Amino acid sequence: MDMTETKSALSSVSADDARDRGGKAQPMLIARGLQKHFPITGGILNRTVARIRAVDGVSFTVMKGETLGVVGESGCGKSTLARLLMHLIPPDSGELIFDGEAVAAKDGLEVRDMRRLMQMVFQDSYSSLNPRMPVEDSIAYGQIVHGASNEAAKQAARALMEKVGLDPNLFGPRYPHELSGGQKQRINIARALVLEPRVVILDEAVSALDKSVEAQVLNLLRYLKDVFNLTYVFISHDLNVVQYVSDRVLVMYLGEVVEIGPVDKIYANPKHPYTAALLASRLSMNPDDRVNEPPLIGDPPNPINPPSGCRFRTRCEFAEKICEIETPALPQDVGPMGHACACHMFVAKSGHSKSIMHAAEDVTPSSPAESPS
Amino acid sequence: MTTETKTPLVSVRDLNVKFVSREATVNAVNDVSLTVQHGEVLCIIGESGSGKSVSMRALMRLLPERRAVISGKLAVDGQDVLALKGKELAAFRGGEAAMIFQEPMTALDPVYTVGHQIAETVRRHTGCSFEEGLARALELLELVKVPSAKRRLNAFPHELSGGLRQRAMIALALSCRPKLLLADEPTTALDATVQIQVLILMRKLQQELGMGMIFVTHDLGVAAEIADRVAVMYAGRIVETGTVQEVLTDPKHPYTKGMLSSTVHGNMRGQDIEAIPGSPPDLRALPTGCSFGPRCAFADSHCLEQLPPEVMLGNDRLARCFKVDAAPAAADAGSVPA
Ligand SMILES: Nc1ncnc2c1ncn2[C@@H]1O[C@H](COP(=O)(O)OP(=O)(O)OP(=O)(O)O)[C@@H](O)[C@H]1O
Ligand SMILES: Nc1ncnc2c1ncn2[C@@H]1O[C@H](COP(=O)(O)OP(=O)(O)OP(=O)(O)O)[C@@H](O)[C@H]1O
Ligand code: SF4
Ligand SMILES: [Mg+2]
Ligand SMILES: [Mg+2]
Numbered sequence: 001m002d003m004t005e006t007k008s009a010l011s012s013v014s015a016d017d018a019r020d021r022g023g024k025a026q027p028m029l030i031a032r033g034l035q036k037h038f039p040i041t042g043g044i045l046n047r048t049v050a051r052i053r054a055v056d057g058v059s060f061t062v063m064k065g066e067t068l069g070v071v072g073e074s075g076c077g078k079s080t081l082a083r084l085l086m087h088l089i090p091p092d093s094g095e096l097i098f099d100g101e102a103v104a105a106k107d108g109l110e111v112r113d114m115r116r117l118m119q120m121v122f123q124d125s126y127s128s129l130n131p132r133m134p135v136e137d138s139i140a141y142g143q144i145v146h147g148a149s150n151e152a153a154k155q156a157a158r159a160l161m162e163k164v165g166l167d168p169n170l171f172g173p174r175y176p177h178e179l180s181g182g183q184k185q186r187i188n189i190a191r192a193l194v195l196e197p198r199v200v201i202l203d204e205a206v207s208a209l210d211k212s213v214e215a216q217v218l219n220l221l222r223y224l225k226d227v228f229n230l231t232y233v234f235i236s237h238d239l240n241v242v243q244y245v246s247d248r249v250l251v252m253y254l255g256e257v258v259e260i261g262p263v264d265k266i267y268a269n270p271k272h273p274y275t276a277a278l279l280a281s282r283l284s285m286n287p288d289d290r291v292n293e294p295p296l297i298g299d300p301p302n303p304i305n306p307p308s309g310c311r312f313r314t315r316c317e318f319a320e321k322i323c324e325i326e327t328p329a330l331p332q333d334v335g336p337m338g339h340a341c342a343c344h345m346f347v348a349k350s351g352h353s354k355s356i357m358h359a360a361e362d363v364t365p366s367s368p369a370e371s372p373s
Numbered sequence: 374m375t376t377e378t379k380t381p382l383v384s385v386r387d388l389n390v391k392f393v394s395r396e397a398t399v400n401a402v403n404d405v406s407l408t409v410q411h412g413e414v415l416c417i418i419g420e421s422g423s424g425k426s427v428s429m430r431a432l433m434r435l436l437p438e439r440r441a442v443i444s445g446k447l448a449v450d451g452q453d454v455l456a457l458k459g460k461e462l463a464a465f466r467g468g469e470a471a472m473i474f475q476e477p478m479t480a481l482d483p484v485y486t487v488g489h490q491i492a493e494t495v496r497r498h499t500g501c502s503f504e505e506g507l508a509r510a511l512e513l514l515e516l517v518k519v520p521s522a523k524r525r526l527n528a529f530p531h532e533l534s535g536g537l538r539q540r541a542m543i544a545l546a547l548s549c550r551p552k553l554l555l556a557d558e559p560t561t562a563l564d565a566t567v568q569i570q571v572l573i574l575m576r577k578l579q580q581e582l583g584m585g586m587i588f589v590t591h592d593l594g595v596a597a598e599i600a601d602r603v604a605v606m607y608a609g610r611i612v613e614t615g616t617v618q619e620v621l622t623d624p625k626h627p628y629t630k631g632m633l634s635s636t637v638h639g640n641m642r643g644q645d646i647e648a649i650p651g652s653p654p655d656l657r658a659l660p661t662g663c664s665f666g667p668r669c670a671f672a673d674s675h676c677l678e679q680l681p682p683e684v685m686l687g688n689d690r691l692a693r694c695f696k697v698d699a700a701p702a703a704a705d706a707g708s709v710p711a
Contacts, residue, residue: 210421211636212635213652216648219646219648237565238637240638244638244641244642281566285597287621290597291569291598294569298536299567300566
């Protein structure tokens with residue numbers, strides 16, 4: 001009954017949002033086959049000598065009002081994915097559908113309009129605020145650019161400062177260097193909310209904060225999500241934080257999605273060997289419960305020349321011949337709330353010696369909650 | 374403390390470090406005392422700016438002499454660290470005591486190969502030949518489990534992945550068989566799957582080599598994984614010490630309790646986290662009373678006016694707080710009024 005648990009975290013999300021175009025069941029965001037390769041140039045002619053496959057055919061759905069957590073190790077493409085969603089960089093290929101409308105397509109949603117509806121908060125709260133502007137002006141700026149009067153924008157900024165827990169009289173006139181890291185991150189969050197977005201992408205938004213401050217900001221994000229009926233894409237390498245905030249989790253490895261599903265299923269019963277190893281690498285806070293054997297050996301390989309077949313095979317204890325030859329696909333037919341994983345062990349008759357066993361296992365306990373309605 | 378016959382490996386008494394400039398004085402480390410026995414791992418836990426790195430740098434005499442005003446007594450294996458000069462100091466650093474950092478490039482020189490750097494260090498400290506140094510370098514890279522160690526001797530630091538670079542730095546630090554290893558967040562920048570490998574490796578090496586280690590971290594999970602004892606720092610002071618079990622499973626100081634309750638774990642989903650309100654004090658203007666007072670749920674006027682004493686809660690176990698009771702009341706000593 002883990003699905004009901006997942007839902008309860010969202011209970012106060014108002015069901016009817018006037019801005020809803022596609023209806024409640026229409027996913028907030030659909031990404032299909034997103035790809036971004038960065039060329040590496042070299043030589044005298046500055047020719048492309050290699051390509052970093054930062055995001056390589058990524059597809060997923062974000063439902064309205066949910067928090068989708070994105071985890072994976074450094075360099076696996078999380079930030080590139082975020083920038084693709086925001087159209088801060090153009091994808092090489094793939095499409096993005098925002099509440100039923102294709103983004104940047106003919107007759108679709110213009111990037112400019114999409115960016116009002118989708119905002120982003122970064123890890124580096126220092127560089128994203130203008131150092132020469134009082135923070136309340138930084139917050140108001142977004143509305144002014146979009147045509148609001150100075151007065152109205154300032155009012156909105158001050159109201160938002162209250163909402164993020166900063167007294168506008170005390171903190172509004174301050175400059176970024178006069179604020180602590182946690183306070184700056186609150187300002188960044190306020191700034192992201194000023195255009196009344198529907199989706200906020202949080203890219204390591206709490207990672208640079210101390211634990212005691214991180215806890216404050218996480219509480220704030222929970223509160224704001226309810227108040228403003230927000231949908232979050234929450235990117236982090238901190239598996240505990242992701243478990244705490246997410247309804248569903250997407251696991252990336254070397255530019256690809258290796259597993260996606262409801263948070264309880266992923267954490268209680270990870271399918272992909274990489275997800276399992278990642279979770280087993282978490283440190284316990286109990287000294288009597290130490291990890292004595294490392295779950296994985298070695299570092300993640302270079303995304304310039306990823307291994308053939310399954311990209312995880314060089315570190316996977318279950319790797320077999322088929323894993324080298326064929327790339328396991330992420331099943332796309334599990335439904336938006338389903339649990340899918342890209343591993344030959346979970347595909348019937350894939351040629352992996354464990355394939356039937358796992359595939360069968362997978363059929364039996366799959367929860368009835370997965371079929372919509 | 375108790376009557377100890379053996380000299381401890383590290384003895385720090387009333388360490389104070391101030392950074393003095395024309396504009397302000399930063400009280401980075403205030404009256405810190407700590408002890409590390411031979412073969413023991415002490416973790417210093419604390420948030421950003423609490424003085425962890427400055428304390429370590431003071432122990433290695435790595436602070437800028439002109440700006441940092443250091444007072445107190447620092448002894449490593451009976452040697453008065455603050456009295457070391459010239460050659461003695463050079464022999465001490467990297468000899469008896471070695472340090473590793475979060476960012477390996479602060480310790481590794483980008484223009485020399487890993488093998489060259491280790492060999493050179495060994496040669497300098499032991500007076501052996503460069504070739505003998507290289508042989509030792511290979512031994513060390515194998516010891517820290519660098520795959521294809523022989524080939525990696527000839528690698529430049531930038532040619533290695535993050536995890537391997539960290540291992541190379543550990544190898545360099547171990548090259549002269551230090552008695553004391555100071556580790557300043559060496560795994561913080563690593564990915565989860567790599568961090569656990571390095572932690573397990575470090576614990577194993579520490580035990581096999583019988584080294585003492587001070588390991589700085591802000592991550593309670595890392596402390597749980599590697600520490601024998603823990604010291605919790607807040608605003609330049611040690612506010613609680615004890616064994617890792619004592620501190621992490623039965624914290625006494627309100628700050629330690631707050632740190633534990635504000636650390637997120639999965640089964641808290643759907644409910645607010647018990648966060649500590651506010652943020653740490655400005656080290657240029659510390660509060661007169663308890664530095665945690667302004668954020669503490671238990672604080673009364675006394676706490677805000679006077680510096681709380683170090684209350685002994687047991688052998689090597691203390692908390693700096695008015696609201697904890699001293700040892701004799703053993704059973705629920707220090708249970709802070711809830
Ligand atoms: N503008 C760019 N030009 C070239 N390569 C890039 C660019 N941006 C990212 N990359 C590369 O693409 C890969 C994915 O990077 P990305 O920043 O998306 O990773 P990430 O998952 O966010 O990592 P982290 O956890 O460290 O933030 C990396 O190898 C990175 O070096
Ligand atoms: N060279 C210096 N000059 C002036 N102030 C300094 C200097 N080095 C450190 N400080 C200050 O001393 C205080 C303690 O710093 P320290 O680096 O020890 O913190 P830390 O506990 O290691 O934090 P972190 O977890 O961020 O590494 C900080 O306020 C810092 O700004
Ligand atoms: S001394 Fe008082 S203010 Fe300081 S931590 Fe203890 S209870 Fe809180
Ligand atoms: Mg990133
Ligand atoms: Mg530090």
